[in-house]
Amino acid sequence: xxxxxxxxxxxxxxxxxxxxxxxxxxxxxxxxxxxxxxxxxxxxxxxxxxxxxxxxxxxxxxxxxxxxxxxxxxxxxxxxxxxxxxxxxxxxxxxxxxxxxxxxxxxxxxxxxxxxxxxxxxxxxxxxxxxxxxxxxxxxxxxxxxxxxxxxxxxxxxxxxxxxxxxxxxxxxxxxxxxxxxxxxxxxxxxxxxxxxx
Amino acid sequence: xxxxxxxxxxxxxxxxxxxxxxxxxxxxxxxxxxxxxxxxxxxxxxxxxxxxxxxxxxxxxxxxxxxxxxxxxxxxxxxxxxxxxxxxxxxxxxxxxxxxxxxxxxxxxxxxxxxxxxxxxxxxxxxxxxxxxxxxxxxxxxxxxxxxxxxxxxxxxxxxxxxxxxxxxxxxxxxxxxxxxxxxxxxxxxxxxxxxxxxxxxxxxxxxxxxxxxxxxxxxxxxxxxxxxxxxxxxxxxxxxxxxxxxxxxxxxxxxxxxxxxxxxxxxxxxxxxxxxxxxxxxxxxxxxxxxxxxxxxxxxxxxxxxxxxxxxxxxxxxxxxxxxxxxxxxxxxxxxxxxxxxxxxxxxxxxxxxxxxxxxxxxxxxxxxxxxxxxxxxxxxxxxxxxxxxxxxxxxxxxxxxxxxxxxxxxxxxxxxxxxxxxxxxxxxxxxxxxxxxxxxxxxxxxxxxxxxxxxxxxxxxxxxxxxxxxxxxxxxxxxxxxxxxxxxxxxxxxxxxxxxxxxxxxxxxxxxxxxxxxxxxxxxxxxxxxxxxxxxxxxxxxxxxxxxxxxxxxxxxxxxxxxx
Numbered sequence: 001x002x003x004x005x006x007x008x009x010x011x012x013x014x015x016x017x018x019x020x021x022x023x024x025x026x027x028x029x030x031x032x033x034x035x036x037x038x039x040x041x042x043x044x045x046x047x048x049x050x051x052x053x054x055x056x057x058x059x060x061x062x063x064x065x066x067x068x069x070x071x072x073x074x075x076x077x078x079x080x081x082x083x084x085x086x087x088x089x090x091x092x093x094x095x096x097x098x099x100x101x102x103x104x105x106x107x108x109x110x111x112x113x114x115x116x117x118x119x120x121x122x123x124x125x126x127x128x129x130x131x132x133x134x135x136x137x138x139x140x141x142x143x144x145x146x147x148x149x150x151x152x153x154x155x156x157x158x159x160x161x162x163x164x165x166x167x168x169x170x171x172x173x174x175x176x177x178x179x180x181x182x183x184x185x186x187x188x189x190x191x192x193x194x195x196x197x198x
Numbered sequence: 199x200x201x202x203x204x205x206x207x208x209x210x211x212x213x214x215x216x217x218x219x220x221x222x223x224x225x226x227x228x229x230x231x232x233x234x235x236x237x238x239x240x241x242x243x244x245x246x247x248x249x250x251x252x253x254x255x256x257x258x259x260x261x262x263x264x265x266x267x268x269x270x271x272x273x274x275x276x277x278x279x280x281x282x283x284x285x286x287x288x289x290x291x292x293x294x295x296x297x298x299x300x301x302x303x304x305x306x307x308x309x310x311x312x313x314x315x316x317x318x319x320x321x322x323x324x325x326x327x328x329x330x331x332x333x334x335x336x337x338x339x340x341x342x343x344x345x346x347x348x349x350x351x352x353x354x355x356x357x358x359x360x361x362x363x364x365x366x367x368x369x370x371x372x373x374x375x376x377x378x379x380x381x382x383x384x385x386x387x388x389x390x391x392x393x394x395x396x397x398x399x400x401x402x403x404x405x406x407x408x409x410x411x412x413x414x415x416x417x418x419x420x421x422x423x424x425x426x427x428x429x430x431x432x433x434x435x436x437x438x439x440x441x442x443x444x445x446x447x448x449x450x451x452x453x454x455x456x457x458x459x460x461x462x463x464x465x466x467x468x469x470x471x472x473x474x475x476x477x478x479x480x481x482x483x484x485x486x487x488x489x490x491x492x493x494x495x496x497x498x499x500x501x502x503x504x505x506x507x508x509x510x511x512x513x514x515x516x517x518x519x520x521x522x523x524x525x526x527x528x529x530x531x532x533x534x535x536x537x538x539x540x541x542x543x544x545x546x547x548x549x550x551x552x553x554x555x556x557x558x559x560x561x562x563x564x565x566x567x568x569x570x571x572x573x574x575x576x577x578x579x580x581x582x583x584x585x586x587x588x589x590x591x592x593x594x595x596x597x598x599x600x601x602x603x604x605x606x607x608x609x610x611x612x613x614x615x616x617x618x619x620x621x622x623x624x625x626x627x628x629x630x631x632x633x634x635x636x637x638x639x640x641x642x643x644x645x646x647x648x649x650x651x652x653x654x655x656x657x658x659x660x661x662x663x664x665x666x667x668x669x670x671x672x673x674x675x676x677x678x679x680x681x682x683x684x685x686x687x688x689x690x691x692x693x694x695x696x697x698x699x700x701x702x703x704x705x706x707x708x709x710x711x712x713x714x715x716x717x718x719x720x721x722x723x724x725x726x727x728x729x730x731x732x733x734x735x736x737x738x739x740x741x742x743x744x745x746x747x748x749x750x751x752x753x754x755x756x757x758x759x760x761x762x763x764x
Contacts, residue, residue: 087675090682110675117669142699143634143665161618161636162668188700 058102063095079103087111091139091167104171104183117164120147123156130156131176136188140166146187150179157186256414257304257317257393262290266302272347272394273300292397292407295571296330301396303350305343306414309386317353317393317414318381323407327593329648330401335409336394337380343390350394353382402571402596450532450553457523457555465519465530465553485528485555486521527556575599582606584615585659589624594644594651598622601652605716608762614659617666622658630654632661653713653720660709672708673761680753681707687714687744687751690724693731707754714745715758 063069068084070092075081079098086093086108096104109117124130130147137144137157144166147156153173158165171183180187258268273294292300309315321335338350380395393414397407451466463486483489521530531552553559572578575595579585583602587595605611614620621639625631631641640658644651663672681704686692691706699705714720725741733739737750748755 087679088682089679110669110678114670114673114675138700141634141701141705159665159669161634161666164669166669 058095058105060097060100060102063097068093101172104169106167106169108167109165117158117166118168119163120145120156120158120160120165121163123147123154123165127152127154134187134189138186138188140186142188148176148179150174150176155179155183254415255412256306256309256315257412258306259304260412261410266290269302269304270345271300271302274298289408289410290395292405292409294333294397294399294405294407296333296399296401296403296405298405299396299398301347301394301409303345303347303392303394305345305390305392307390309389309391311386311388313416314383314385315391315414315416316381316383317412319395319412320410321380321397321408323397323405325399325401326404330403331399333397333399333405333407335380335407336396336398337382338394338396339382339384340392340394341384341387343388343392345392347394347396350392351382351384352394352396353380402600403593450530450551450559452530452553452555457526459523459526461523462520463523463555465521481533482531483521483528485523485525486530487524489519489521523555527554529554571596572599583611584617584620586619586621588621588639590622590644597648597651598655601655605656605762608716610659610712610716610762613663613667613671613761616668616671617659617662620659620662620666622655630658632658632665634665636662636666650723653717653723656716657709657713660712661705663712664705664708673757676757676760677708677711678704680751680757683753684751686738687711687754688722688724688738689727689731689733689736689741690722692733692736692738693724693727695728711745711754711758712762714743715755715762718743718746 063082063084064072066084070083070085072080072082075096077098079096082095082097083092084094087110088108091108093108094104094106095102127149130149131151132148134146134148135144136142137146140157140159143159143161145158145160147158149155151173153171155169155171156165157167157169169183171179174182259265262269269290290302294300317337317339319337323333323335325332336352338347338352340346340350344350384391393412395409395412397405397409399405453464453466454461457463529552531550533550551559575592575598576587576590579587579595579599579602585598585602587598590598602611602614618636622642623639625641625643627641628643629641630643633640640662642651642654642658664674664677669675686703686707688707688710691703691710694702721743722738722741727733727739738744744750745755745758
């Protein structure tokens with residue numbers, strides 16, 4: 001006849017073990033939830049800076065631990081797309097990585113405190129003239145420029161009338177053709193340069 | 199009848215001939231359509247007296263044949279009284295830029311106290327631009343021979359305002375058509391009385407007014423058909439203030455009517471029905487103390503264009519306060535500014551009225567506080583708003599200036615100035631256009647009706663702000679978010695034309711939001727969706743102003759409020 005755990009005097013030990021396992025599971029769950037499904041910061045109360053996205057020291061670990069991370073998804077080519085909350089409700093900041101390497105990132109410059117945006121002229125001093133300027137952005141509008149520095153791994157999206165840069169993109173330095181092949185999501189070269197609204 | 203009318207007709211035909219030949223009016227037909235009726239003199243059905251009627255007028259120099267002899271001019275605003283207009287045909291001409299009020303008066307003697315009299319004159323006028331209402335022409339009397347036009351009693355019938363459709367025969371005097379010449383009927387109380395002829399307008403524009411053939415004589419029907427204004431002791435109609443205080447009519451009164459020192463008096467302030475938008479600015483007392491009021495809670499709140507509850511904006515109402523009488527006589531002065539309906543930013547005058555416990559009400563002439571017109575509107579637009587209007591005539595420039603003046607207490611002028619030297623030229627097409635290239639001028643369509651012109655001006659300038667002002671000024675990102683949340687606010691912005699850029703709706707939404715906020719009285723200009731654009735169930739589908747309040751698009755409403763008043 002088998003003895004029960006209680007009869008063997010092991011029940012308290014089993015209960016303790018169960019508690020430890022359960023606590024660990026809950027803790028891990030909370031950790032994972034925080035890391036992967038970071039709660040959205042409410043509009044207007046966004047105080048966590050996205051500046052780290054521009055850092056040369058940016059790592060995937062930084063991204064995955066960011067409280068601004070909204071989602072992560074696997075793309076058909078095997079790369080991962082991370083979307084991070086930005087101040088714009090309609091456009092997230094974004095990182096694309098593959099094999100542990102960050103290939104592309106975009107940072108929305110608008111902030112809830114309406115800080116002045118960086119100027120194209122400032123970038124121009126550092127980066128020189130862009131290799132190409134494309135007029136027309138799917139998101140920002142037909143009059144918006146994308147200034148492309150493919151071999152330096154930068155592109156800038158902004159309003160040429162006000163010299164403001166709305167969005168900064170960084171990517172692995174490449175050729176102009178390669179850039180146009182890979183990172184065209186927002187480019188909308190159009191014939192609207194002279195379009196006048198009424 | 200014929201003998202009586204003939205001289206007047208001849209006079210007017212001569213005036214018309216001269217005016218036509220000098221280009222003052224474009225055709226005799228137009229002149230007579232503005233003359234609003236030359237009196238046909240068949241007074242008392244006594245044809246024997248008719249021929250002498252004008253010539254026997256109790257006023258001297260009734261045709262102004264001797265210029266302004268026996269007449270004294272008065273006026274407020276930019277007004278000139280010119281005698282003996284014309285070479286062969288003398289008449290009185292008033293040339294003015296509105297808002298204005300002015301005319302002439304004459305003290306007459308030898309009236310019979312207790313006898314009814316009536317007085318009238320013929321008149322014509324011309325207004326520029328044609329969109330403004332005709333000048334109001336009135337005749338008034340001071341039964342004591344006083345010479346202050348503000349204290350005159352004005353006739354029940356006037357020209358240029360509401361036509362008196364019942365005045366086919368008034369005071370025994372036949373009139374022509376529904377619009378009649380100014381007329382007053384009164385019972386003399388003294389041998390002396392003063393007759394006032396006055397023209398006025400609250401509109402911005404240029405006027406010419408002609409007056410002639412001033413008749414004063416006994417009223418054969420003894421005032422049976424037209425009585426002088428009566429005062430209902432219970433209702434106590436508000437007395438008109440200075441006419442230059444616009445539509446406001448304020449009546450001040452107290453209870454008890456003959457207080458003693460130490461008494462508590464109740465002060466009543468009543469505005470006429472049409473003084474909507476009158477805004478209290480100040481009050482002063484001399485001889486009263488311990489003033490207490492609950493006006494702030496009693497005044498029905500009105501909403502200003504930016505949606506703020508404005509307790510100082512009040513419609514027709516009886517307001518009151520209580521105070522203790524320290525000395526007699528005491529005075530109470532109430533000061534207010536006039537506002538257009540639902541828009542207290544269109545203010546032109548500061549009006550003031552004083553109640554003296556011994557002598558009653560006195561009106562202080564209005565003082566301009568923020569002139570809606572400018573001597574050089576194009577320059578004023580440049581100086582005050584950074585807007586360079588090129589190729590528009592003076593009245594269009596004035597309208598543009600007046601429109602932008604209504605935004606002065608908002609951040610709109612500051613936004614414009616941050617939008618890079620805005621140039622506006624007449625449109626070369628059938629559309630008003632704004633380029634995203636800030637170096638190119640806005641093209642504004644000229645032949646809009648007035649309200650559409652104002653709306654289009656603000657709308658296009660809204661585009662300019664969207665394209666050309668820094669994002670810290672135009673709150674670009676915030677608008678992006680409210681558009682993301684609520685979508686477009688109007689039929690126009692929701693229905694892009696064929697081949698429009700993909701961000702059409704967002705761009706138009708910004709301009710529409712600004713225009714609907716700054717011109718709350720406007721409805722949507724486009725009220726029918728083009729084929730292929732389904733607006734069923736949309737909050738803007740009724741064609742009304744979608745931002746009149748915050749019920750339809752609260753995020754847009756709040757955004758506009760912050761943008762324009764931040």
